[in-house]
Amino acid sequence: MTKHDPVTFDIIQNALEAIADEMFVAQRKASMSAIIYEVLDLSSSILDPVGDIAAAGAGIPAFIGVLDKAVKGILKKFPLETVKPGDLYASNDPYYGGVTHLNDMVLAAPVFAEGKLVAWVANIAHWNDVGGNVPGSMSSDATEIFQEGVRIPAVKLFDQGVANQAVFDILYVNTRLPDFLKGDLWAGIAGLRIGERRVLELIEKYGAETYLAAVVDYMDLGEKRVLAALKQLPAGTYDYSEEQDDGAVHKLRLVISPEKFTVDLRGNPAQSGSKNSSREGSEIALQLAFKNFTDPEGPGNGGCFRPLEVITEPGTIFHVVEPGALGYYSEVEIRLFDMTLRALAHHFGGVVPAGNFASICGTVMGGKHPDTGRHYTIVEPQIGGWGGWEGHDGNSGQFSGFHGETFNCPAEIAEARYGMYVDQVALNSEPGGEGQWRGGKGIEVHYRVRGDNNFLSLGYTRSRIPPWGAAGGLDGSLNYVELVRTDGRRERYSFATNVVVNTNDVIRIVTANGGGYGDPALRTPEMVAQDIKNGYLTVERAREVYGPLADGAHSA
Template identity: 70%
Template sequence: MGHPSHDQVTFDIIQNALEAIADEMFVVQRKTSMSAIIYEVLDLGTGICDAKGDIAASGAGIPAFIGVLDKAVTAILKKHPPETIQPGDLFASNDPYWGGVTHLNDMILAMPVFAAGRLVAWTANIAHWNDVGGLVPGSMSSDATEIYQEGVRIPAVKLMEAGRPNQAVFDILYVNTRLPAFLKGDLWAGIAGVRIGERRLQELIAKYGVDVVIAAIDDFMDLGERRARTALKGLTKGVFTFAEEQDDGAVYKVSIEITDDAFIVDLRDNPDQSGSRNSSLEGVVIAAQLAFKAVTDTDAPGNGGFFRPLKVVTRPGSVFHVVEPGALGYYSEVEIRLFDLILRCMARYVPELVPAGNFASICGTNIGGKHAETGRHYTIVEPQLGGWGAQRGRDGNSAMFSGFHGETFNCPAEVAEARYGLGVEELALNPAAGGEGQWRGGKGISLRYRVRADDNFLSVGYTRSRIPPWGVDGGLDGSPNFVEVLRPGEMPERYAFGTNIPLREGDVVHVVTGVGGGFGPPERRSREAVLRDLRDGYLTGERAREIYGIED
């Protein structure tokens, strides 16, 4: 409806300006970071929050990361009352038990914005740092059982006070990493990002006035809520349940209740927390927010107002609500499983909502050790591309990041070879069978890194390694994700999770990601499409004869 004292056109201009500021924050951080996981892969997120901490505008990057920022600012405000915060302050947090939400590798920076003597907004960002100490290089150990083993914890503290650096915190960060130069560069890139956001917000406030900018933010929140509640009215009402077995045999369950004014996700009936595959409550809320938006209104603004009808219920001490001192190194695999779980639950009641299954894993791959040329320690942190599921009317996409992982990219072979001293011998589509149907699933990848020095290591965390992406309406299941270590003269070693696997010069790390599930019976696929798959290398002649009855 808008605020009667201000015109809607001005509000629209301000709201678009907020999005532009968040985007500029993203570009600044990307262009000034040291690590390829940030400047190439774009494993970061930026946003603007209102004075209370609700997300008001978001930049590019990983959707799940943007959802972290409001929760981090809320935690900062809980620890630091507004009367203790002043212009020039800058806060840092990577601790999931203090607003960090994800795991210790992800550092959040947040800066308050003041106008007319009062706190009016926050600029914030989050990025993955390659190493923050802990048991293993890369700080992500599948063997960790407590957060103390995963690295340095920064519990929502002031990194700067009134513009002056809190040097003690900087020193603690620098000595708790195996890659101090990279951490320092990535840290100051993040500081530059929130500072440019604060400067641009001050310019916006100077142009329109603080009251108008605040009113525009409030109006944007109200718009988000109206759009969500309108979409909610169109959903089937009732209580819906779904359960899915995981690679380790555990069963994850969800119950969703949809009413006229609420979308309630109940996760209480789930396994106890265990090892490093757990999520914080806030992280689970983010996964639910992404799924909620997918089933309601994908075009609406994803601000704090939009998510007001969503409620998430958990059981403390479970895999979906870890309690201290539980480990969270591979939190992302839990959240991506939940995202799938909610969508699969809703697919039966919202026709054509969910395609066939996709490879649905971050496929986190850490390789590190001594650089072949420089002798310095390096760590490469790579999420991987994979195959998406088919849907009615179209084949699945090949070699894409999962929808949960968002707008990210793979690290180019040239960068990996130059920065990390690895040889990239292959990056090709995975030729594995699977995912055939009237519309076929997209292909995953086959990626081979050749190790060029001794005393290197591999740590990985892949799910969908035993239970493949599912087919729909007669489409065939896809294929699993896994990693092989190929050593000269030895049998291949296959992994889904592993920590500090030793690597020697000449070894090959072979990454294989899944083919997405098919949609519809294979016999209904057109002959022309099958022949095109044969021509383009998506299908072997043997498989064409076996599944489609077509000779090469």
């Protein structure tokens, strides 16, 4: 076998990361929907010939973990020998490699060089509407996937470079927002084409053999780093269970050895409604927690997940079986991600911060635009407070670690594009999360409706059981939406579908403050005083939590 230069390997490996990022930027810039170009609800990856992640671009970590499973789903339907240059595949169906829910469209294309398949390029993005029984295609009332929108079960959009117009037509007609869907679809195709071009340029420079060897080396590096981290952990079996908002108890068993990290999810509640995750989606949630705990700085490729084993039970919320609905899969996965971190915090003290707001807080609003008369739909995940940890207050107004480095939609964009006013964007002033190191603050956003017969749908967890405090810190606050009617009535929601909202009704979105870390009595008077000054803490709450510290802080 040819001996390869490690410096060349390093150049190729870093180039792959840069290419994946360029794919991400190309798709973002060309997209029509603010959920993609502002919120960055997308991800991109380069994969090896059999569908393992070689390099991941920017975007939502939970999405990056979709793309290897999606490509393997494509290859299950289309054997490797049938894949040809110029093919391009689409899948949004969780039962055919789509993994998440029908709003998330995966696009993937093979890359051929020197007469052989050398890579796949793939991306995924959230589309605002793909049909189904409600605008936005996410319903907490859904009981079957058929109610959630059009299913694209790993099909060819392009066959050896020739567009399959029938599939395009099916997509365009099964949405309330055809112009936006068309723009977002072609933006995804553009991202794949730039990725393919850059990979071919890399292979032209270094050759296919060297390129493929560099990919194998990169994955081996990911595995070596994680195994080194596992060897530092005490081997054993660790059980944990946690009550959820609806009273159900979720549980897991961790079995840790120097060679393997096993998560057993058997014995969890039966699948129910639209709050289910695919087996692959549950694996992604555990991949993220596993990587955060073992090697957060290492490469995020297929190699680093080789020591992770996930055991599920079909027919449960963590392994839905057809035709179960998955519209709010994200709330199931983020609960699993958070519970895994909490289990690790319980068994390995001082390693994991206190609990964060830990919900996607998916909010869907829309109706007839008062200025244009056209249908509009806002799809907004929300930001919230992170937990405090040793030596640091929690971060305020951030997406969860599960959601990654994404952004909230600016008020100016929301008002310009959608039929609502944004009356307020502020940090959550509610109590909760106090400690030696306080939890970060959630947010309070007020949307004011500009027309009649608009709609509101949402799915929030941590609406009854708050983010957990650690090492003596206090629990945080809750996620919820309060609808303030023009006659003064107030309605509080955590899950709801198609609630009618009318002119000047205010949709008040509140996300949780993270949990506190450490005994509140150990917080310094200066820090308590600063919290009061910043509006994070009232004098009354300071006296309740901090006692004599509060009086000193207030007088200061």
